[in-house]
Every structure is written in structure tokens, then in C-alpha cells.
Amino acid sequence: MxxxxxxxxxxxxxxxxxxxxxxxxxxxxxxxxxxxxxxxxxxxxxxxxxxxxxxxxxxxxxxxxxxxxxxxxxxxxxxxxxxxxxxxxxxxxxxxxxxxHGGRPAPTPAAPLFEAERIRPERRGPNWTAAMVAAIVAVIGFVGFTVVKGSDSGDGTKTQVAEGSTPTTSKPVAKPTDTKPADPKPDPSDSAIAAAPQDKVTVQVSAVDGRSWISAKDHNGRMLFDGLLKKGDSKTFQDNSKINLILGDAGAIQLYVNGKKIEDDFQPGAVERLTYTKGDPQVG
The missing domain is CATH 1.10.260.40 (lambda repressor-like DNA-binding domains)
Structure with a gap:
């Protein structure tokens, strides 16, 4: 072998x-x-x-x-x-x-990358965006506070201007006994209705049995009120000649015209269009 x-x-x-x-x-x-x-x-x-x-x-x-x-x-x-x-x-x-393919690619130097990462945070400028946002929020908060405060202090004035010269409150505001009596304009109350002037037509609308939409215009067709009357609310309107009413739910409404209670038996849910003038209540 x-x-x-x-x-x-x-x-x-x-x-x-x-x-x-x-x-x-x-x-x-x-x-x-x-x-x-x-x-x-x-x-x-x-x-x-x-x-x-x-x-x-x-x-x-x-x-x-x-x-x-x-x-x-x-x-x-x-x-x-x-x-x-x-x-x-x-x-x-x-x-x-x-x-x-032309040889092995050269490696990327590590030091410059490290230096760039280390230096970048130091070159940051102030955060102006955050500062501007904070300033805007502060201004908005101040404006909102001012508006709310102004709204709270001017509620009574707003109600009076919205309803014009037409008396709208249903009950007189209690005042101290030593205060001078207020301007004797008719308030929406039974006593005011009883003392309704003879040279004007005075109509009081009260929602006694529920809520109802109502519309009231004077003899020139100017809108005195157009809105919802909630249960317990009352509105009083005056004009030199005539008051035109539209009652969305006449059965919920009680009317006083020129100091007298209207005894018409309005049906619940019925829409009534009414016109009242000076003197005794007259339904137009």
C-alpha cells in the first residue's frame, strides 16, 4: 500500500x-x-x-x-x-x-458629529414663540375679565334699553322708605294698570298658566316686543292710540287693558290676534 x-x-x-x-x-x-x-x-x-x-x-x-x-x-x-x-x-x-464599486467608502468622522450635537443646544436663541403665546393669553384673559365685569355691572341698563320706553317689569322694586319716590311711570303691576292714564291705551300681558310667544306693536307698526313669555312673567305696553297683539298660546295669557281684566275665554294653544285702543277694552 x-x-x-x-x-x-x-x-x-x-x-x-x-x-x-x-x-x-x-x-x-x-x-x-x-x-x-x-x-x-x-x-x-x-x-x-x-x-x-x-x-x-x-x-x-x-x-x-x-x-x-x-x-x-x-x-x-x-x-x-x-x-x-x-x-x-x-x-x-x-x-x-x-x-x-470604487473601494470601501470612507467612514464619517465621529468627532465633528459629536461636536455638532454638543454645540447645537448652546446656540439656541430665546423661545420667542412661547413668550408671544404667553403674552397673548394674558391679554385675552384681561379683556375677558373686563368684558364680564362690564356685563355684570350693566345688566339693568341693558334690559331697559332693549325694551325702550315700554315698561316691562312685572313687580316694583322694593326701595327704602326714606328714598324719594321714583318717576311715576307706569310699572307692569295691577296698581299701575288700575291707574292707567285715560289718554293712552295700556295693555298688560301675563303668562299665568304656562309660557307663550307674544308679539306687540304700536299704532305705527313699530315692534314693542317679540319673544317668549315664561310662566309668571309679565309685560306692559302703552301707546297714544293702539296696541296690536299676537298671542301664540292665548289660553296661557291673562290680559288687563286700560285697568280692566279681559274675561275672554281663550283656548289653550289658540293663536289670537288682538287690537286694543283707548277707553274701554275693544277687541279689533
């Missing part, structure tokens, strides 16, 4: 050259990765799920198309990741990629 080469010039089986390895070295990067993936029994989806590299990029790299990678740095990273996933040594593939 001889040791070494056989007489016919053939090598022992365990000393033959690695022809498969040489063939693999001649494969392109993409073909080498694809062949290793197939031999490992993996699909493109398997490799994509394992590496989190998108399927389209895996397929492009296996076809030696590195454009979808977005640059040499990303292409080298994908090659390294895919090679490890299919059990290949990434070093030869990376060396081939560098040789075919």
Missing part, C-alpha cells in the same frame, strides 16, 4: 482541490447569495423576515442590482446581513463589492 500519489497520477479523494469553492468564488455577489439561500432551503420571504430587509431589495441584490439600497454604505450593510442569514462569510462578498 503506497502513500502519496497513485501510479495513475490521480489524487486521493480527501486531497483533491476544492473545485466547488473555486466555482463559488467566480459567482457574482447576487448569484452567490441566491445559491446559498437555495441550498439553505430558504425563500426570499424567509430571508426578508429574518433580516427585515424588504423583499424588493433582497430580489434586486440577488440580481446584482444595488441601486435600491440607496448608496454604498447601505448596500454593504445589506450584503453583510443577507450573507449571515444564508450562512456565508460576508468578507469576500464585501471585498468584491468594494473592488467593483
Amino acid at each position: 503506497s502513500i502519496g500519489n497513485s501510479p495513475d497520477g490521480n489524487f486521493p479523494e480527501d486531497e483533491r482541490p476544492f473545485e466547488d469553492d473555486r466555482e463559488a468564488e467566480q459567482l457574482s455577489i447576487g448569484r452567490a447569495l441566491r445559491q446559498a439561500r437555495v441550498e439553505a432551503g430558504l425563500t426570499v420571504d424567509d430571508v426578508s423576515n429574518a433580516t427585515r430587509v424588504r423583499i424588493a431589495i433582497v430580489q434586486a441584490i440577488e440580481q446584482d442590482d444595488f441601486a435600491p439600497c440607496g448608496g454604498d454604505v447601505y448596500a454593504r450593510g445589506h450584503i453583510r446581513t443577507l450573507a449571515r442569514a444564508v450562512h456565508l462569510d460576508p468578507a469576500p462578498l464585501l471585498a468584491r463589492y468594494d473592488a467593483e
Whole structure:
């Protein structure tokens, strides 16, 4: 039994050259990765799920198309990741990629990046936006407080102006006994109605059995009131000649005209159009 080469010039089986390895070295990067993936029994989806590299990029790299990678740095990273996933040594593939694409990209200096991150907070200017927002909020708060305070102090005046010269309150305001009597304008009360002047028409409308919408106009057609009268509320209107009324729910309303109670039996829910003049109550 001889040791070494056989007489016919053939090598022992365990000393033959690695022809498969040489063939693999001649494969392109993409073909080498694809062949290793197939031999490992993996699909493109398997490799994509394992590496989190998108399927389209895996397929492009296996076809030696590195454009979808977005640059040499990303292409080298994908090659390294895919090679490890299919059990290949990434070093030869990376060396081939560098040789075919102009060499390994220069690393980005770490110091300037660190300095930029360190210096950036120091160059910040004052936060003018926050200051302006705070100033605007303060101004709005002051204006709102002023408006609310003015509204609280002017409620009585607003009511009087909205109703014009027409008396609208249903009950007189209690006043101290030592205060001078107020201007003897007729108030919407039974005593005021009883003392209604003879040269004018005075109409008191009271919602005694519920609420009702009412409308009141003078002899010129000027609107004296148009709105909802809630239960317990009362309105009094005066004119030199005539008062025209519309009652949305006449059954809920009690009328006093020129000091006299109107005894008409208005039906609940009935709409009544009424006209009253000077002297005895007259329904127009």
C-alpha cells in the first residue's frame, strides 16, 4: 500500500482541490447569495423576515442590482446581513463589492458629529414663540375679565334699553322708605294698570298658566316686543292710540287693558290676534 500519489497520477479523494469553492468564488455577489439561500432551503420571504430587509431589495441584490439600497454604505450593510442569514462569510462578498464599486467608502468622522450635537443646544436663541403665546393669553384673559365685569355691572341698563320706553317689569322694586319716590311711570303691576292714564291705551300681558310667544306693536307698526313669555312673567305696553297683539298660546295669557281684566275665554294653544285702543277694552 503506497502513500502519496497513485501510479495513475490521480489524487486521493480527501486531497483533491476544492473545485466547488473555486466555482463559488467566480459567482457574482447576487448569484452567490441566491445559491446559498437555495441550498439553505430558504425563500426570499424567509430571508426578508429574518433580516427585515424588504423583499424588493433582497430580489434586486440577488440580481446584482444595488441601486435600491440607496448608496454604498447601505448596500454593504445589506450584503453583510443577507450573507449571515444564508450562512456565508460576508468578507469576500464585501471585498468584491468594494473592488467593483470604487473601494470601501470612507467612514464619517465621529468627532465633528459629536461636536455638532454638543454645540447645537448652546446656540439656541430665546423661545420667542412661547413668550408671544404667553403674552397673548394674558391679554385675552384681561379683556375677558373686563368684558364680564362690564356685563355684570350693566345688566339693568341693558334690559331697559332693549325694551325702550315700554315698561316691562312685572313687580316694583322694593326701595327704602326714606328714598324719594321714583318717576311715576307706569310699572307692569295691577296698581299701575288700575291707574292707567285715560289718554293712552295700556295693555298688560301675563303668562299665568304656562309660557307663550307674544308679539306687540304700536299704532305705527313699530315692534314693542317679540319673544317668549315664561310662566309668571309679565309685560306692559302703552301707546297714544293702539296696541296690536299676537298671542301664540292665548289660553296661557291673562290680559288687563286700560285697568280692566279681559274675561275672554281663550283656548289653550289658540293663536289670537288682538287690537286694543283707548277707553274701554275693544277687541279689533
